[in-house]
Amino acid sequence: MLDQATRYTGMMPxxxxxYLLAEEYGLxxxxxxxxxxxxxxxxxxxxxVEHDLSIAIAIKLGEQRAFHAATGSADxxxxxxxxxxxxxxxxxxxxxxxxxxxxxANGQAADEHSDADAEGYAAPxxxxxxxxxxxxxxxxxxxxxxxxEDHALIVKALQEYRGRA
Numbered sequence: 001m002l003d004q005a006t007r008y009t010g011m012m013p014x015x016x017x018x019y020l021l022a023e024e025y026g027l028x029x030x031x032x033x034x035x036x037x038x039x040x041x042x043x044x045x046x047x048x049v050e051h052d053l054s055i056a057i058a059i060k061l062g063e064q065r066a067f068h069a070a071t072g073s074a075d076x077x078x079x080x081x082x083x084x085x086x087x088x089x090x091x092x093x094x095x096x097x098x099x100x101x102x103x104x105a106n107g108q109a110a111d112e113h114s115d116a117d118a119e120g121y122a123a124p125x126x127x128x129x130x131x132x133x134x135x136x137x138x139x140x141x142x143x144x145x146x147x148x149e150d151h152a153l154i155v156k157a158l159q160e161y162r163g164r165a
Contacts, residue, residue, distance in 0.1 A: 009148060012105075013101045013102075013104035013105035014101075014105040016101040016105075017098055017101040017104075017105050020094075020095055020097055020101060021094065021098055023155060024094060024095055024098065024128070024129060024131065025131070027131070027158045027159070027162065028131035028132065028133065028134075029130070029131065029132050030132065030133075031132060032061070032130050032132050032137060032138070033061070034061070034066050036161070037059040037061060037066035037067045037138075038066070038067060039161060040059065040140065040157050040158065040161050041057055041059050041066075041068075041069060042067075043157050043160060043161060044057045044069075044142065044153065044154075044157050045057060045069045045071060047153070047156075047157070048071040048072070049071055052072065053071060053072060053144065053145065054071060054072025054073040054074045054144050055070070055071055055072070055074050055078065055142055055145060055150075055153075056068075056069070056070045056074040056075075056078035056079050056082055056141075056142070056143045056144055057069045057071075057140075057141070057142055058079075058082045058086075058140075058141045059130075059138065059139070059140050059141070060086060060138050060139050060141075061137060061138040062137065062138060066138070072144075074143070074144050078143040078144050079143075081124075081126070081143040082126075082127075082141040082142075082143050085124070085126050085139075085141050085143070086127055086139050086141055088123050088127055089127040089128065089129050089136070089139040090136075090139065093129060093136045094129060095125070095127060095128045095129060095151065096124060096125055096126060096127035096151075097123075097124070097126070097127075097147065097148070097151040099123045100123040100124060100125065100147075124147035124150070125147035125148050125149075125151030125152075126141055126142045126143050126147055126150030126151055126154070127139055127140075127141050128140045128141070128151065128154040128155070128158075140154050140157075140158075141154075
């Protein structure tokens with residue numbers, strides 16, 4: 001589906017982790033508020049509808065849910081995955097996919113890592129930090145696709161938004 005979704009799968013875990021961190025810092029903002037959350041969230045929803053994707057989308061600023069939508073057959077299970085992904089972003093300050101590749105680079109199974117298992121954490125792709133400068137002020141989440149595609153869709157949305165903002 002998304003061409004950029006496959007770019008990480010051919011890399012060694014350390015290389016993928018470093019690439020994902022550079023990607024995150026390259027998509028930081030000078031400011032980010034509710035209007036930005038709405039614009040990115042609606043772009044994601046419109047894209048999902050246009051491409052017949054069943055996904056849940058959420059954007060949080062701190063503890064405030066600034067945007068939430070679901071398309072197709074996305075359901076409450078997708079919402080539960082979003083919460084797990086957000087917990088990883090909040091705990092580590094990085095995308096859930098970057099955290100996954102960090103675990104793998106250190107010889108740990110990402111799905112069995114104690115921090116990933118404890119208290120409803122999950123480290124598949126699809127949770128992405130919203131950075132203002134170096135500070136993480138929120139997160140964007142997508143659930144419903146393969147984990148690399150969840151991540152790539154968020155990156156595409158941020159790139160599109162930054163291109164017109």
